[in-house]
Amino acid sequence: DADVTQTPRNRITKTGKRIMLECSQTKGHDRMYWYRQDPGLGLRLIYYSFDVKDINKGEISDGYSVSRQAQAKFSLSLESAIPNQTALYFCATGSDNQETQYFGPGTRLLVL
Amino acid sequence: AQSVTQPDIHITVSEGASLELRCNYSYGATPYLFWYVQSPGQGLQLLLKYFSGDTLVQGIKGFEAEFKRSQSSFNLRKPSVHWSDAAEYFCAAYSYNTDKLIFGTGTRLQVFP
Numbered sequence: 001d002a003d004v005t006q007t008p009r010n011r012i013t014k015t016g017k018r019i020m021l022e023c024s025q026t027k028g029h030d031r032m033y034w035y036r037q038d039p040g041l042g043l044r045l046i047y048y049s050f051d052v053k054d055i056n057k058g059e060i061s062d063g064y065s066v067s068r069q070a071q072a073k074f075s076l077s078l079e080s081a082i083p084n085q086t087a088l089y090f091c092a093t094g095s096d097n098q099e100t101q102y103f104g105p106g107t108r109l110l111v112l
Numbered sequence: 113a114q115s116v117t118q119p120d121i122h123i124t125v126s127e128g129a130s131l132e133l134r135c136n137y138s139y140g141a142t143p144y145l146f147w148y149v150q151s152p153g154q155g156l157q158l159l160l161k162y163f164s165g166d167t168l169v170q171g172i173k174g175f176e177a178e179f180k181r182s183q184s185s186f187n188l189r190k191p192s193v194h195w196s197d198a199a200e201y202f203c204a205a206y207s208y209n210t211d212k213l214i215f216g217t218g219t220r221l222q223v224f225p
Contacts, residue, residue: 004155033213040121042202042215043156058212090155099144099163099206101213103156 003027004104006091012110013081021076021107023091031094032074033101034058034066036087043090049074081111114139116205118216126224127195133188133219135203143205145186146213147177151199159201162186173197198223 004025013019023032030051035043035058045058047066055066063085067075078085088108092101117136125131137143144163148156160171167179177188186203203216 040217042217044215045212048212092156099213100146100158100161102158103148105155 004091004093004102006089006104006107008107009105010108012112014112015080015082017081019078019081019109021089021091021109023074023076023104025072025091025093025102025104027093027095027102028071029093029095029102030071031101032068033092033094034064034074034076035090035092036060036085037090037106038087046076046089078109078111081109083111085109086111114143114205114207114210114214116203116214116216118201118203118219120219121217122220122222124222124224125193128192131188131190131193131197131221133201133203133221135186135188135216136184137186137203137205138184139205139207140209141207142181143207145177145179146204146206147171147175147186147188148202148204149173149199150202150218156202159188193221193223195223195225197221 007022033048034046037043049068065077088106090106091104094101115138146161147159150156159175162169162179200218200220202218206213
């Protein structure tokens, strides 16, 4: 089984809809991250969490919110989706004092 | 500002040819450096990383990278490319000062038979 899983893998939604992307991990890591990938821009950090009670904004947090329900679960929400949020979204984990991050398979989101 | 630059957006090589993908970083101190690969429709897989010590690091799938402090570079190399190496490659840097991983914009590798 994969260490970092994301659901759904693909999603099409309409402008103005609320959607949630979910991430689960079995690596036992405290740190979790949400990134978005756009062609030509690489990966940009949306939000990150160093433990269940710690949530931090990343580089591009506007229009997004997150919830850390447990050590193993970190959800990303788009309260009112807009077309420029069409992207590939990645969840990642990392342990304290370990700079390496481990990525999920990604969720491809299309906002019409 | 801290940044990671991958100057080549797209590279095409023939199968069996050698490969070098460039990566430059701009940080106050030497960051930790990583190369990830993203195959079509897949997530990011860690190829190799450099924290300290030997400046030539070996990774998976026959890749290696060399850290050059004087050039602020961490270029990825492979002596003989296989068709299955076609993918997008990302260089990334981590600094304790920011406690964040910053990615380059990626280099897409195409391999011709």
